[in-house]
Amino acid sequence: MTFIENLGGMALILTICGLLFVEELGVPLPFAPGDLVLAIGGIAVTGGRVNPVLMVGLTLVAIIVGAALGREITALLGWDRLMKIARPLHAEKPLGRAADLLRRGGWRTVFTARLLPGLRVYTTQMAGITGVRRSTFLAGLVPSAVLYVAGFVGLGAAFGRPILALIHASQHQILLAVLAVAAAIAVVLLIRIGTRRALLSLESGGWTGPLHLRLDSLGILVMPLCLGINFAGHALAVGLKLPLFLDSMGTILCGVLAGPWVGGSIGVLSNLLTSNTFDPVASSYAIVSFAVGFTAGLSRYLSWQRRASGWILLWAVCAGVSALLSTPINLLVSGGQSGVGFGDSIYASLSTRFPHAVAAFVGELAVDVPDKLIAVAGALWIAQALARQPATTEAVDLDLREPFTFVFRSSRWGRRILVGAVCYAFFWLVVPGLLLLGYLVELSRRVRDGQPEVPQWDHRWRKIKDGFVVTSLFVLWSLPGIVVSVIGGILLDPSIELRLGSLGDVLSALGNVWQVMVLVIQMPVWAQYLQGGFRAALDVRAIIHRLRVNPSLTVVVAALTMILLVIGVLGLIALVIGVVVSLTYMSFVWAHLAGIYARLTDPAPRQAKAA
Structure with missing residues (x-):
């Protein structure tokens, strides 16, 4: 039996609960962070080694009781003693961030701060120091604990089967299995560290969170310009059968100029426009365009557009986000193909030797890398020219x-x-x-x-x-479009189309x-x-x-x-x-x-x- 299969029953549940309880008390556990421990619990649920109801219920109790006790302990310690402990651990900044959030008051602040990467335990400690009422603290703690456990146990359960399948395939190669587990742990830790650093950088750049929108005004002609760039670029790629998409330059441009939500929104509208004209499947990829535009908008808070390394980072991130989100859509819509000949040939050659998901991802990435290089370079070049123009209206x-x-x-x-x-x-x-x-x-x-x-x-x-x-x-307001579309549909009749050509298609698209x-x-x-x-x-x-x-x-x-x-x-x-x-x-x-x-x-x- 493999290592993970031996982890089962009440012993595993109690071990996980014990680690979570100790971490909530405020004891650093860098070798076993709560995120990773819960994900391991999700893997054990997938493998049928633990009772999922007991697993979720007891971990919730351990987190809530541990956090409540941790709040009382730090309240007794006081600010000065807590800072003496925090300095050797380099925890002053996270504690300060948690204190700033809690000063806004209310259970929603506790709820939000407990879900932010790297602030969960620090929020508990600062709740005791700043004197947050117990009822308020518990009102924010309980729902945040539910989401925290559900999210990471669900994540472990979702990826549990492929991980266990990998270990089953490596039963006679124990070293390979150990390396796979170690790599997974390293990836989780890197993501946690990277997410924490990215959030700090975004906040220092002026970002106020995903739900607080500061909509910088663009000129009335810039919006149609961005939509036109996306539309014309994709039409050119489809018409000439280029090995590219050419549909995201305007999306990235809007994101860099006006922020995440404007960039993402232009991406969604571009896909709707394209889907209603010459590429019916484009609407399925609206979420991809939104993510690319949102990512480009976040980059403006990091000032990536002002340095060459930032251009390269934006290119890499946009290509990675696009490939990652497009792959499952490709698998659902077209059996893994991207719709671009170059990428489809790569998928066809790899799908016989690798899992279809891997082959589809590589095929999509092969198209997205050059495509996003052109999109990012063109968008940032145009953005530099437009940035010199004064804003026409207020944000x-x-x-x-x-x-x-x-x-x-x-x-x-x-x-x-x-x-x-x-x-x-x-x-x-x-x-x-x-x-x-x-x-x-x-x-x-x-x-x-x-x-x-x-x-x-x-x-x-x-x-x-x-x-x-x-x-x-x-x-x-919709009547003109309906009338034009109906006329276009009539003109698509084969007997009429032979005499009028593609007029029916044009009218349908206009409608x-x-x-x-x-x-x-x-x-x-x-x-x-x-x-x-x-x-x-x-x-x-x-x-x-x-x-x-x-x-x-x-x-x-x-x-x-x-x-x-x-x-x-x-x-x-x-x-x-x-x-x-x-x-x-x-x-x-x-x-x-x-x-x-x-x-x-x-x-x-x-x-x-x-x-």
Whole structure:
């Protein structure tokens, strides 16, 4: 039997619990960090050597009890004694970071700090020093412990089978098995150290976290320029059958100029635009484009664009992120092929000797390395030229935590969101759907006017009227695209196509592009309706004015609309909020974002009145 197979039963569970308990008390265990210990527990669960319920339950108890006791111990030690212990361990900076976070107060701060890499135990210690109330500390400790255990035990369970298969294949090569385990441990430790250093560098560069958006304004022409670069580049690559994608230069450019969320949003919109014109599978890779744009946006906080080594790092990271995320999509969509002949030939030659996942990754990486070299070099060259131009409008701060949490601060939110779920369930009866849409209009109005709370389900006929008017508005805005697409579909008839050529394809593509444009202007149209009703929502000049206030804001909320829809359909958020229907919750989040957008882009008189 192999080493990991011998680790089983209650002995392994108690060993893991003991190590976690000691670490939570504040005793450094560099040879057995909690992340790695829990991952080993996940591997043991996969191998059937431990009871998963006992494993998860006892580790949670060990972490919670250890952290609670650790808080009391450090409270008795005091600041001076703790610093004497921390200096030889070089722990002053992490303790200082934890103290800064805890000064903001509240259980959410404890929850967040306990999940940040490298701050889990330090947060416990500083909670005792700074006098965080026990009830507040426990309110943040318990949910963070649940996520921490679930995440790393799940990670170990997910990768447990391939690790055990590797060890089974090496039963007669014990040295090889030991080396494999040692390599895995080294990778985990390097990732922990690298993540901690990267977060510190990002914070020193001005990054305030993934949910706090500072949307630097780009010129009104820069957004179409980036979309055009992506669209034209990919069209050129497909038309000439080049061994490249050429679809991410504009995404990286937007990320470097305006930050992570703007770059990622441009990537999503580019893929939607391409998918609706000449490359139907492009929408499947929207998450890849978002990740590349987000990564490029993070690089601006590290000042990579200002030095040659930074250019090389950005190229390597973008290529790696793209290949890593594209590989599983390739396996699901096209059996491992990337759609580029060069990469597909590499996959075909390797798939007979290596696992398909490895062959698909190498084939994808072979295309991404030169592709991202061209994209990064071109984007940074253009960024240097555009950086000399002054900003046309002010930057906008947008905190995404507020739309996702305001529901739970509202009175009777459970009943009100369940009514919305019922409306969703019976939307096919028309009236419930119109009622829900009108309710979202009311919610957006409240947020715009500074009252971020889930409203009552009163004045139902007025809400139904609002729902009918808003539905009519978006039907009118979508009508030109629908008409053009229908005409294009008719012209695709073989008997007509022989005489008119590819006119049908062109019209169908134009109709689809119009629908993407309606998605982008969805928020400005909604905001116009909140301000002035039906006619105002058809005022093209007023809509363009809202677009010009901060183009980055418009692009980000358009991308967030698609992201919220996908999350709602998949029901991922149901893991957090239990039985509440995810689409209803996501609709409330969207309506809150729409209210914020309306407030930020309303003409000056309303802003002055609100002030």
